[in-house]
Amino acid sequence: MKMMNGMMKMNGNLDDMGMQMSLNQMDMNVVMYPEITGKAKREKTVMKGMQMNDEQYNSNKLSDIVTLNYTLLKSKTKTELPYDTAIKELRFELTGNMNRYVWSLDNKVVSETDKILIRKGQNIRIIIHNNSMMRHPMHLHGHDFRLLNGQGAYPPLKNIVDIMPMETDTLEFNANVYGDWFFHCHILYHMMSGMGRVFTYENQPMNPEIAKPRLAQRRLFSDDRKFHAMAENSIETNGNDGQVMYSNTRWQLSSEWRLGYHDYHGYEVETHLGRYIGKMQWFMPFIGYDWRYRTRGINFQETNIFGKKDTKDTRKAFSLGIQ
Numbered sequence: 245m246k247m248m249n250g251m252m253k254m255n256g257n258l259d260d261m262g263m264q265m266s267l268n269q270m271d272m273n274v275v276m277y278p279e280i281t282g283k284a285k286r287e288k289t290v291m292k293g294m295q296m297n298d299e300q301y302n303s304n305k306l307s308d309i310v311t312l313n314y315t316l317l318k319s320k321t322k323t324e325l326p327y328d329t330a331i332k333e334l335r336f337e338l339t340g341n342m343n344r345y346v347w348s349l350d351n352k353v354v355s356e357t358d359k360i361l362i363r364k365g366q367n368i369r370i371i372i373h374n375n376s377m378m379r380h381p382m383h384l385h386g387h388d389f390r391l392l393n394g395q396g397a398y399p400p401l402k403n404i405v406d407i408m409p410m411e412t413d414t415l416e417f418n419a420n421v422y423g424d425w426f427f428h429c430h431i432l433y434h435m436m437s438g439m440g441r442v443f444t445y446e447n448q449p450m451n452p453e454i455a456k457p458r459l460a461q462r463r464l465f466s467d468d469r470k471f472h473a474m475a476e477n478s479i480e481t482n483g484n485d486g487q488v489m490y491s492n493t494r495w496q497l498s499s500e501w502r503l504g505y506h507d508y509h510g511y512e513v514e515t516h517l518g519r520y521i522g523k524m525q526w527f528m529p530f531i532g533y534d535w536r537y538r539t540r541g542i543n544f545q546e547t548n549i550f551g552k553k554d555t556k557d558t559r560k561a562f563s564l565g566i567q
């Protein structure tokens with residue numbers, strides 16, 4: 245995590261420092277975990293990895309101990325896709341917000357997207373880049389995909405691939421099973437927060453197991469739209485501070501308070517309803533309502549930034565702002 249934080253650019257993209265890391269060039273397990281390579285060796289490992297671009301990648305040349313990784317896997321039989329059919333290429337970026345714990349593909353959660361239409365017989369290629377600071381085991385229902393790992397015509401068939409931060413992987417499968425198939429991160433709280441897409445077939449017959457497809461879709465979408473509550477309170481010798489929050493992927497309703505123990509300490513409550521926008525969700529425009537009450541103490545004196553004395557004991561005001 246420390247290393248990932250250091251590699252994060254201001255806009256939230258990870259900076260791989262020009263190394264173009266992909267499955268065939270760099271085993272992030274070896275790069276990231278000093279317990280595999282040893283602290284001092286890590287930098288040398290990264291340098292070595294950069295020079296290995298063209299030859300067959302073998303992370304075990306970089307380290308004294310053997311680590312298991314996808315490049316070691318080889319299918320016993322050829323796993324080539326049918327030649328005589330078109331390829332549909334899709335690109336995804338694994339994205340998310342560590343702070344708000346929202347996970348997405350291309351900055352959109354499942355409920356903000358349409359199903360992805362594919363045709364029976366079509367070859368599908370998915371190029372997927374992990375631009376978040378977490379690893380995501382991406383899982384596809386209904387099909388096995390070949391994971392291109394430098395094994396020529398013999399890449400292994402998988403239905404899940406664990407993608408490390410900054411890694412780019414290429415998956416291919418032949419679309420041959422009608423249905424609506426979920427492609428999602430298999431860390432279930434990432435999935436529930438919206439990290440997935442649904443593949444569906446053009447002109448497919450009704451699925452007898454799903455009597456009400458629209459209802460089924462609404463139920464799937466309700467996962468990442470769910471609101472959750474949070475509260476925080478601190479009790480101090482001179483007052484009570486706290487906040488409650490009710491939020492989902494984009495919306496947040498929150499209220500914070502500072503309450504003294506006497507009228508002359510004052511009481512203050514601010515309530516905001518806002519929507520997080522932008523990739524990093526650093527920016528939240530809101531509307532709000534402020535309430536304040538106090539009585540003035542003996543030595544009370546408060547001036548605002550223009551030097552004017554603030555004499556109002558009760559204040560109620562609507563507000564507009566950004567956070």
Ligand SMILES: [Cu+2]
Nearest residue numbers: 380429431434
């Ligand atoms: Cu995930």
